[in-house]
Amino acid sequence: MTLNPHDIDSGARVGAPPASVGKGLRSGTVGLLGAVALGLSSTAPAYSIAVTLGLVTMTVGQLAPAALVIGFVPILFTAFAFRELNRDMPDCGTTFVWNTRAFGPWTGWLIGSWVPTVASLFAMTALAQVSATYLLSIVGLDGLAGDGTAVTVTGLVLLAGATVLARRGLQIATAVQYALLGLQLLALFGIGFAAFTRPGAATPALSWINPFAFQGAGPFAESVLLCLFIYWGWDALITVNEESSDADRVPGRAVLISTFVLLASYLFTAFAAVGYAGIGTTGIGLGNPANATDFLSTLAPSLVGNALATVVQLAVCVSALSAMLTCLVGSGRGYLSMTAHGAMPEAFARIHPRYRTPTVGTVFFGAATAVTLVVLKLASPRFLGDAILSIGLLIACYYGATAFACVWHFRHRLRASVRDLLFKGVLPLLGGLMMLAAFARSAYDMVAPDYGSTSFHGVGGVFLLGIGSIVLGVPVVLLVRHHFPRFFREGKTSVVQPTVNESRS
Incomplete structure (x- = not known):
C-alpha cells in the first residue's frame, strides 16, 4: 500500500458530502446484528449500571428510573442526529468528519476528535481497573484485588490483550462480543427477575418515573449527567460504517436499536433493584455510600446465591473488557479517517x-491508554476517580456539538419534508440544547472544591480535569495546524475528498 497525500481525485465536486472512500478496510464485514452487538458492548451495560445506579439513587432517591428516562431523551435525539449524518456522510471518522463539514477544521479536530479521544482515554483507564479488580477477585486473589499496583499491572495486561484482539479484525472482535454481551444481559435480567419475584419487594410505582418530581435543578442535572455516562458509547458502532453491509443505513438502524435495548434493560434493572433493596442509606439500600459504585455485587449473593453471584461478577468483568475492545476498534478507525483527510501523520493510515x-x-490508542492509566495512578488514586467523573462533561460537549452540526449541515433541506424537519432539525436541536444545558449546569456544580475527591486552589478537581482537558486541546490543535496547514486552510471542504489515497497491490 502506498500513500500519496497529494493525489486528489480530479472528479471531486467541491462542496459535495464526503463519500465513503477506500481506506483499505474490509467492506461488508458487519451486518445489523453485529453492529448492534458492538454498540451495546461499547456501553458496557453491566458495568455501567453497576457503578452508576447507586450514585443516581443517592442523588434523587426513588426517582432513579425517572433520571434514566430523562437522560435517555437527549441521547435519543442525538442518536437521530448521528443517524442522519451517517446517511449523508458514511465515514469512519464520524464526529470528526461531521463537525469539520459543518463548522470547519478547528471544531472538527478539537470537538469532533480531541474531546471524544480524551473521554475514551479516561473511560478506558476505568475499564482496565474494573476488569482487573473483578478478575483477580473471581480467581480468588482477593488480596491482590485490593492492591493498587497489582490491579494496575493486571489492567495493563488485559489492555494489551484487547489491543491484540482489536488489531486482528472485526470478525473476531464481533464474534467475541456476542458471547460477552450475552453474559451481561443474562446477568442483568437474571438479577432483575430474582428481585421482582422476591417476597417483600416493593411494587414499582409510576411515580418513580415522574419527570416533574425532581427537587431542584442541581440534583436533576447531576443525575442526568450520570445517566449520560450509562448510555454513552453506542456511537462507537458507527466507526465501522465503512465495513458494514449497508454503510448508510445499517449503522443508523443499529444506533436506534441499541439505545432502546439499553433503555429497556436499565429500566428493568433499576425498577427491580429499587423495589427490592430500597433507597436506604444502610445495609443493602441503594442509598448506602458503601454500595454506590457496585450495587450488583451487594445484591447478587442474597438474590441468586454465592455461586451465581460469581457469574454476576464475571459479567461485570467481561462488560468492562468488551467496552475496552470496542473503544480500541473505534479509535483506530477514527485516526485512519483523520489521516485520510490530511489531519494526522500518514503512519496512521497503515492497514x-x-x-x-x-x-x-489501534496500537497507538492502546499505548496511550496505558500511559494515561499509569500517570493518573501515580499522581493519585483519587485523581483517577475525578478523571472518571469528568467524562460526563466531555460526553455532553461532543454529543451536543454533533447534534448542532446535524441541524446546521441540513439547514437548507429542512423544508423538504416533515420527516426532514423533525429528524434533521427539531429533534437534534432539542438534543443539542439539552446537552448544552447539562454541560453548563454540571460545570457550574463541579467548580465547588468538595465536588469529587480533589481540588486545587479552591476549584474542584473534576472541573479542572473536564474543562481543562477541553482547553488543553487548543494548543494541541495549534500544533496540528502547524504540521497540517492544508487541512486547516481548506476549511469545511477539507473532508470532501480524502487527501491520502491507497493503491492496493
Missing part, C-alpha cells in the same frame, strides 16, 4: 495486509 485493520492507530 494490516492480512487483517485489513488500522494497525498503527
Whole structure:
C-alpha cells in the first residue's frame, strides 16, 4: 500500500458530502446484528449500571428510573442526529468528519476528535481497573484485588490483550462480543427477575418515573449527567460504517436499536433493584455510600446465591473488557479517517495486509491508554476517580456539538419534508440544547472544591480535569495546524475528498 497525500481525485465536486472512500478496510464485514452487538458492548451495560445506579439513587432517591428516562431523551435525539449524518456522510471518522463539514477544521479536530479521544482515554483507564479488580477477585486473589499496583499491572495486561484482539479484525472482535454481551444481559435480567419475584419487594410505582418530581435543578442535572455516562458509547458502532453491509443505513438502524435495548434493560434493572433493596442509606439500600459504585455485587449473593453471584461478577468483568475492545476498534478507525483527510501523520493510515485493520492507530490508542492509566495512578488514586467523573462533561460537549452540526449541515433541506424537519432539525436541536444545558449546569456544580475527591486552589478537581482537558486541546490543535496547514486552510471542504489515497497491490 502506498500513500500519496497529494493525489486528489480530479472528479471531486467541491462542496459535495464526503463519500465513503477506500481506506483499505474490509467492506461488508458487519451486518445489523453485529453492529448492534458492538454498540451495546461499547456501553458496557453491566458495568455501567453497576457503578452508576447507586450514585443516581443517592442523588434523587426513588426517582432513579425517572433520571434514566430523562437522560435517555437527549441521547435519543442525538442518536437521530448521528443517524442522519451517517446517511449523508458514511465515514469512519464520524464526529470528526461531521463537525469539520459543518463548522470547519478547528471544531472538527478539537470537538469532533480531541474531546471524544480524551473521554475514551479516561473511560478506558476505568475499564482496565474494573476488569482487573473483578478478575483477580473471581480467581480468588482477593488480596491482590485490593492492591493498587497489582490491579494496575493486571489492567495493563488485559489492555494489551484487547489491543491484540482489536488489531486482528472485526470478525473476531464481533464474534467475541456476542458471547460477552450475552453474559451481561443474562446477568442483568437474571438479577432483575430474582428481585421482582422476591417476597417483600416493593411494587414499582409510576411515580418513580415522574419527570416533574425532581427537587431542584442541581440534583436533576447531576443525575442526568450520570445517566449520560450509562448510555454513552453506542456511537462507537458507527466507526465501522465503512465495513458494514449497508454503510448508510445499517449503522443508523443499529444506533436506534441499541439505545432502546439499553433503555429497556436499565429500566428493568433499576425498577427491580429499587423495589427490592430500597433507597436506604444502610445495609443493602441503594442509598448506602458503601454500595454506590457496585450495587450488583451487594445484591447478587442474597438474590441468586454465592455461586451465581460469581457469574454476576464475571459479567461485570467481561462488560468492562468488551467496552475496552470496542473503544480500541473505534479509535483506530477514527485516526485512519483523520489521516485520510490530511489531519494526522500518514503512519496512521497503515492497514494490516492480512487483517485489513488500522494497525498503527489501534496500537497507538492502546499505548496511550496505558500511559494515561499509569500517570493518573501515580499522581493519585483519587485523581483517577475525578478523571472518571469528568467524562460526563466531555460526553455532553461532543454529543451536543454533533447534534448542532446535524441541524446546521441540513439547514437548507429542512423544508423538504416533515420527516426532514423533525429528524434533521427539531429533534437534534432539542438534543443539542439539552446537552448544552447539562454541560453548563454540571460545570457550574463541579467548580465547588468538595465536588469529587480533589481540588486545587479552591476549584474542584473534576472541573479542572473536564474543562481543562477541553482547553488543553487548543494548543494541541495549534500544533496540528502547524504540521497540517492544508487541512486547516481548506476549511469545511477539507473532508470532501480524502487527501491520502491507497493503491492496493
